[in-house]
Amino acid sequence: MLSKRIFEIDFTTALTEELAKKGMTVRELADRTGIPSSTLYKVTLGERDPRFSTVQKIVRILEPERNRFIAVIAAKFLLDSLDLRDVPVSGGGKCDIRGYSANSLEECIIAAVRAEKEGAAGIVCAPILASIVEKIVDVPVSMLRPDLLCVKEAVEVIARQIR
Numbered sequence: 001m002l003s004k005r006i007f008e009i010d011f012t013t014a015l016t017e018e019l020a021k022k023g024m025t026v027r028e029l030a031d032r033t034g035i036p037s038s039t040l041y042k043v044t045l046g047e048r049d050p051r052f053s054t055v056q057k058i059v060r061i062l063e064p065e066r067n068r069f070i071a072v073i074a075a076k077f078l079l080d081s082l083d084l085r086d087v088p089v090s091g092g093g094k095c096d097i098r099g100y101s102a103n104s105l106e107e108c109i110i111a112a113v114r115a116e117k118e119g120a121a122g123i124v125c126a127p128i129l130a131s132i133v134e135k136i137v138d139v140p141v142s143m144l145r146p147d148l149l150c151v152k153e154a155v156e157v158i159a160r161q162i163r
Contacts (some may be wrong), residue, residue, distance in 0.1 A: 071120040074125070084099055
């Protein structure tokens with residue numbers, strides 16, 4: 001497993017071994033990651049140290065099973081009411097759903113960083129948080145959009161309280 005091996009030996013050797021094990025060329029890896037092949041050739045020859053974002057992209061391609069979940073960041077009561085089973089993904093297969101409970105902006109940001117670190121393929125969060133999360137993670141981010149009926153009910157609850 002590349003993500004563990006890079007801590008045992010140097011990245012160049014670990015990457016070269018992993019490519020050989022998977023029967024993949026540097027050019028194929030470049031096509032799948034979107035990293036220029038010239039950059040990957042320099043990394044595999046030890047002429048260049050990769051940036052962290054480059055390593056992340058490589059690991060996502062070479063270890064796709066680590067990315068098979070979508071993180072949902074929400075209040076615990078929402079997560080408890082969700083059916084957090086796997087969902088079909090484009091290209092076939094299924095993706096697990098993991099809930100990350102958060103009750104403040106700070107907790108949401110920490111949850112987003114933790115989810116990405118744990119290998120989330122994407123993050124679903126509140127609209128107020130989505131624009132912030134998009135700036136700090138390198139995975140797709142989508143917003144929870146409340147049903148209009150929920151918004152109407154919340155407004156009615158407040159209206160009854162202020163009469």
